[in-house]
Amino acid sequence: MIDASFYNQSRQNMGIEEVVEHMKAFIEKDPTATYRLSIGTDSHVHQRYTRFITAIHIHRVGKGAWGCIRNHTIERKVTSLKEKISTETILSQEVAFPFISLYLEQLAEIILPYEDEGGNLQFEIHLDIGKQGLTKHLIQDMTNRIDAMGVEVKIKPDSYAASSYAHRYTK
Template identity: 40%
Template sequence: MRFYNSMQKNMSFADVVASIKYFIKANPDCHYRIAVGTDSQVKGGFTCFATGIHVHRIGQGAWCCVTKVVENKRYKNISEKISRETLMTYELVYKLNEELMEALYDFSANYKNFDCKLEAHIDIGIKGETRTLIREMVSYFEGIGIDAKIKPDSFVASSYANRYSKKFKVG
């Protein structure tokens, strides 16, 4: 899995973790929100999944990146597609939580104002056909103690990742 943003290309997961730590270390006496979300687009017989990571220094900017996976499968069933998006988000949130836990604890112990919340952004909401999936998808994250946000609060999935999921070539 390779990540990129407007300034950095071909980042490994280790590079992403190092960039997040560097971003926080630049101003550790702040409040942070790290959010992960996935969106997908179907084109022909392919589905492109884009997963975004957004690190927001509340009131003072953000650092973000995205990774894309194109599957040779056309997801026709909305439940299956949303489940796949949610699983991709879950896997990345879980890995980030594991890799960042010690560093975030150290920042918390050393900086009085430091606060960091990890969130999962799911591309579902109370309007439309995805509303029936809310309880099931949110429960994935409750089990590991991660806040799950749905539309209109799930901007990493519904806006950031959405922008990148639309940009892919078939074949």
């Protein structure tokens, strides 16, 4: 199980179980909505360390969102782009695994009775890579890792959990 602490502007030191409870409460407010649950990681190389931020973001499409992040720091500059993107992918996979094995079913059970009214839950991993720029040669390798988990993968410009939400906290 993940032993890292998640946080957002209103809550600190949340374990993964508490994160899921907040998500359940968020979904219960409108179980007829379409939800997109996204996990993504971004990083920034600082002078003496590299900060990785992994985001969990649940979007009630067209009607708001709730999210939280966790910080993972490597006490050195990660200068290899492949190592940096690979680490981002691994950290996202690590957070996604308990959802796949335990929590997605619990979240889906809230929505299931409301499917005929439009209730829906999509699960995605967002990678901070894209067809433009230096990361384009890493797309196949990184997306294959997520595909092997049976999870939908998004890359730029559609990978907002990594390239926007997590990115905001890497500096």
